[in-house]
Amino acid sequence: MIEIERKFLVASEDYKKEAFAKSRITQGYLNSIPERTVRVRIKGDKGFLTIKGASNESGISRFEWEKEIPVDEAQKLMLLCEKGVIDKTRFEVKIGSHIFEVDEFYGENEGLTVAEVELGSETETFEKPSWLGKEVTNDNRYYNSYLSKNPFMNWK
Template sequence: MVEIERKFIVDKEEVANIIRNKEGKAIIQAYLTESTEISVRVRKKGDKGFLTIKGKSEGIRRVEFEYEIPAQDVEQMLAAMPLPRVEKTRYEVEYAGKCWEIDWFHGENEGLVLAEVELTHEAESIAIPPWVSKEVSNDARYFNQYLAFHPFKTWANR
């Protein structure tokens, strides 16, 4: 399967107003690799577990395979192994016919809020919400895998 998505930094205050009455899903994901060629992670999203393998990004597209696994397996891996992780709450917001996923980061990535939107093809035109401030789709520092190994709180120039 191919994932095509764009990623943006958002205005935290405006987004906070938008998600105020929405229920988000807690996500904890841990990475088994630090390679730029492949990403292998386990994720607990709500009460479900997933194993995800992603290939190297080519622009805004990359190969992705995701498999549901028992949530207890993810919990045991997180407890038993010192895996670099990302913790966030995900909110879904509809804008101009697209579902935008807003990730409000916690822990070592506290202070970072990103929005992602999945596309059907790379040239798809989308309406950009007014609460978006900067596109970071091709900036690897904003990939979750990078954030797990190099948390946002440690960045000198945020």
């Protein structure tokens, strides 16, 4: 399956009052090279194993495969992950016909908040909420796999 998404920084916390869902997420990487990342995620009481390919030239599209796994298996796989665990809360916000996933990061990535919107095509238009900031779709620094190795707190 091809994932098509755009990524933005968040300019204000107004998204919180618009969110219809919120969940805590921890994730680690069994492999974090950009050509094929393999991620283990625990979201609430569910576990997931995800494989992603490299992004295309625009940074908007890439292959993604995800499978739900038992949370106890995800916890065991987390022990095998590379150094650098991502810890965040995801807020889901419906704007027009799209759902924005807004991730507020903790730990070494504290202070970073990023919003993503999945699209049906690279040219699909969408309503942009007032709290949406600068687009960072094609900036690899905002990939979770990059943040696990090069945390936001070390960027300055």
